[in-house]
Amino acid sequence: MKLLLSIVLPLLFICQATCQGNKLDYYYEIPTAPTEYTAGSVAARVVDGLGFRYYWGTEGLRQEDLGFKPSDEARTIEETMDHIVSLTQILVDAVNEKPFGGVDLEGKSYEDKRNMTLRNIREAGEKLKKSSSEDLERYDMIFSSSNEFPFWNLLNGPIADAINHVGQIISIRRTSGNPYNQNISVLRGKVKN
Incomplete structure (x- = not known):
C-alpha cells in the first residue's frame, strides 16, 4: 500500500499541475475563438493574437540575443521588450480604468x-472578452488629466505598436542566429505537429 501511494501521489501532483496548465504558458496556443462577434470579443482576439506572437517571439531567447541590435541606431531585443512591457501596461491600465x-x-x-x-496581455484579453461596446467607451488611456485618449487610440497606438515590435524581435533574433520556432502557425494560432 505504501509503495502504491508513493507512486500514485507524485503522479497526482504532476497531473494536477499539468492539467491546470501553467498560467504563463497561456499563449502557447491562441485561446479558442469567442462564439460571437462583439466589440469586446474582437478586441480581445487582437490582444490574444499579440499574446501568441509575443509568447513565441520571446521564447528561448539567449543572453546574446537580448543584447543584440542590428545597427547602432536600433534597439536591442531587451530594450524592445522593455518598451512592450510599457505598452501592455498602458493596455491593462486602460481596461481596468486606471491612469497609466x-x-x-x-x-x-x-x-x-x-x-x-504575458500577464498584462492575458489580463487585458480576459477583461475585453467580457466587455460590451459601452465598456470600451470607458477604457480610455489616461496619462494625465490633460492627456487622455479613447479606446480607439489604444487599438492603433499601443496594441498595434506592440504587435509591430514583436515582429522586430522575431526579425532581430533571426539576425542574431536564433530564429524562433518554425512550427508556429500564426494563422491557426497553434504549434504545427
Missing part, C-alpha cells in the same frame, strides 16, 4: 519582463 502608472523594470530579468508582459 508607469513600469519599474529596475533589476528585472528577461524572464521577469516576459512574464510581466
Whole structure:
C-alpha cells in the first residue's frame, strides 16, 4: 500500500499541475475563438493574437540575443521588450480604468519582463472578452488629466505598436542566429505537429 501511494501521489501532483496548465504558458496556443462577434470579443482576439506572437517571439531567447541590435541606431531585443512591457501596461491600465502608472523594470530579468508582459496581455484579453461596446467607451488611456485618449487610440497606438515590435524581435533574433520556432502557425494560432 505504501509503495502504491508513493507512486500514485507524485503522479497526482504532476497531473494536477499539468492539467491546470501553467498560467504563463497561456499563449502557447491562441485561446479558442469567442462564439460571437462583439466589440469586446474582437478586441480581445487582437490582444490574444499579440499574446501568441509575443509568447513565441520571446521564447528561448539567449543572453546574446537580448543584447543584440542590428545597427547602432536600433534597439536591442531587451530594450524592445522593455518598451512592450510599457505598452501592455498602458493596455491593462486602460481596461481596468486606471491612469497609466508607469513600469519599474529596475533589476528585472528577461524572464521577469516576459512574464510581466504575458500577464498584462492575458489580463487585458480576459477583461475585453467580457466587455460590451459601452465598456470600451470607458477604457480610455489616461496619462494625465490633460492627456487622455479613447479606446480607439489604444487599438492603433499601443496594441498595434506592440504587435509591430514583436515582429522586430522575431526579425532581430533571426539576425542574431536564433530564429524562433518554425512550427508556429500564426494563422491557426497553434504549434504545427
